[in-house]
Amino acid sequence: MIAQKNGTPDAARVLRRTTIAAMAALAVLAGTAPGSAQSQGATLKIGVPVPLSGSSANAGQDIVNGAKLAAAKINAAGGVLGKQIELVPEDDACDAQTAVQAAQKLVDAGVVAVAGGYCSSAALPELTTFHRVGIPYVMDASTNPKLTEMGYENVFRTIGRDDEQGPFAANFIKNFLHAKRAAVINDNTTYSKGLADNTVEALKKDGVDVVYDDAITPGQMDYSPTLTHVGSLKPDVIYYTGYFAEAGLLVKEARQLGLKMTLMGGDATNDPTLMKTAGPAADDMVITTAPLAQFLSAAHGYVDDYTKAYGQGPGPYSVYEYDAVGVTAKAIANAKSTAPAAINAALHKISGYQGVTGMISFNPKGDRSNAVYIVITVRGGNFTPYQRLDSSGHWVAMK
Incomplete structure (x- = not known):
């Protein structure tokens, strides 16, 4: 067909656009964005951006280990929304430029949420990337106040602030x-x-x-x-x-x-x-x-499980990552959706979640209420x- 010279789309283009619009409307009703990888597939992907290289690699691996224990427990209980949790670790090397690349890899991988973060210098650019697409970011160790002072609706943390x-x-x-x-x-x-x-x-x-x-x-x-x-x-x-x-x-x-x-x-x-x-x-x-796992009465079982799984006791932030994954899974279950906006809304409504590190609630900024040092x-x-x-x-x- 030849398009009309006045610039009006031909019938094929109209049909194509109408089809795309219909698909977009169905996607909205289903709680996903058109072309989004989120919620598709047999698993629910949760990103874990941490330093896995450089001088802080030991802390990063410890955080990943905590995430694995949380995912294993959740999956053994049936998963979330009928799907198993799949962790997607990415190395941000505690470096701002590397962090941007790591965050984009997680977005491209189709994660529905992110639980992690160690260095605030890496978490800040990661948060910017996740905010563009609305993906919730629940941090376990990044404590710089700016992270929750920018007015973003998708940022939370299970740890206190500087x-x-x-x-x-x-x-x-x-x-x-x-x-x-x-x-x-x-x-x-x-x-x-x-x-x-x-x-x-x-x-x-x-x-x-x-x-x-x-x-x-x-x-x-x-x-x-x-x-x-x-x-x-x-x-x-x-x-x-x-x-x-x-x-x-x-x-x-x-x-x-x-x-x-x-x-x-x-x-x-x-x-x-x-x-x-x-x-x-x-x-x-x-x-x-913040209290270490070995000093928390509710974390004795966690310490035993970690030691049995990895041959040594947990470092300082694995237990806060364990709770970050747990509270994220709870929010997805409460939302009954993997749409980022729905998960963010559910996280903001979390109140009195019983974590290993204590009761977790988030204030309007996404900070943990009543953080302890x-x-x-x-x-x-x-x-x-x-x-x-x-x-x-x-x-x-x-x-």
Whole structure:
């Protein structure tokens, strides 16, 4: 056929467009978008973007392991909406550019939701990619406040925020350690700088003299010049807000230099690799963190299952990933749909979900309501519970 010269589509084109429109309408009624891979196939795909290479690969694999345990339990109980959960891990290497590629791979793979995230510097660009298509992103370890401050309806987390941990750390430094002078060191990543800034702000508000507030460069082999300078400023405590790979070396070199002040770390230093790097020098280091699985009464079975499956105990965030997968599956079941908008709406309605890490509800921003932080210490090469705040705001020893 020859199209009319005035630009009006010919009959074939009209028929084709009418057919496409009809298919789109049916897709909307079915809860999917035309051409979308979501909900198609025999499984429900959940993406797990984490670092599987680089210095944080150990933490990333731990998160994947937690996701596998959650999926196995859900699948053994019949799955969700009559389908088995299929996990799709992708390596984001804790790198922003790699994270964009990893997120797009998950979108192309047809995931219906995403549960994961470790470094906030990777989670931020991942979230941007997922937001474009509305896919829900439930994070288990990424704590930068910006992630839930952008007004996106598809972002959630089972962990707390840096602007909650920073004041918590400052409270411990001021009211438990009774420190007058503090040094805060970060590594200039999104997470580390955010936690450092929130801690410094709270310390100053509490009247603690912050004698040092600067960054190191991750991946270096020697931090003794920085530590020598910091030591000369005579702080009562050094709080490092970066990751465990550098933390182990900092602690080891600090003790080799004869620095006697309290050494502290944030919740990216809570990986067992810390002790492997620092050795005996790590003893008496204190760390602010969300409760580890081994310190949660409801997680004893989880710890046993993890140890049996992987030959070692869980790291710090696998249990929060376990709950991220669990609450995502619950939302899909509640929504009775794999449409992203329906899952997001169901996640926002989650209230009192009984996770291994405690009751989970999300506030309007997608943050976990009533997130908890504790202080742990290293003794004999192991993490040991140390201090927590009671309901009256007093520091009490943990058993």
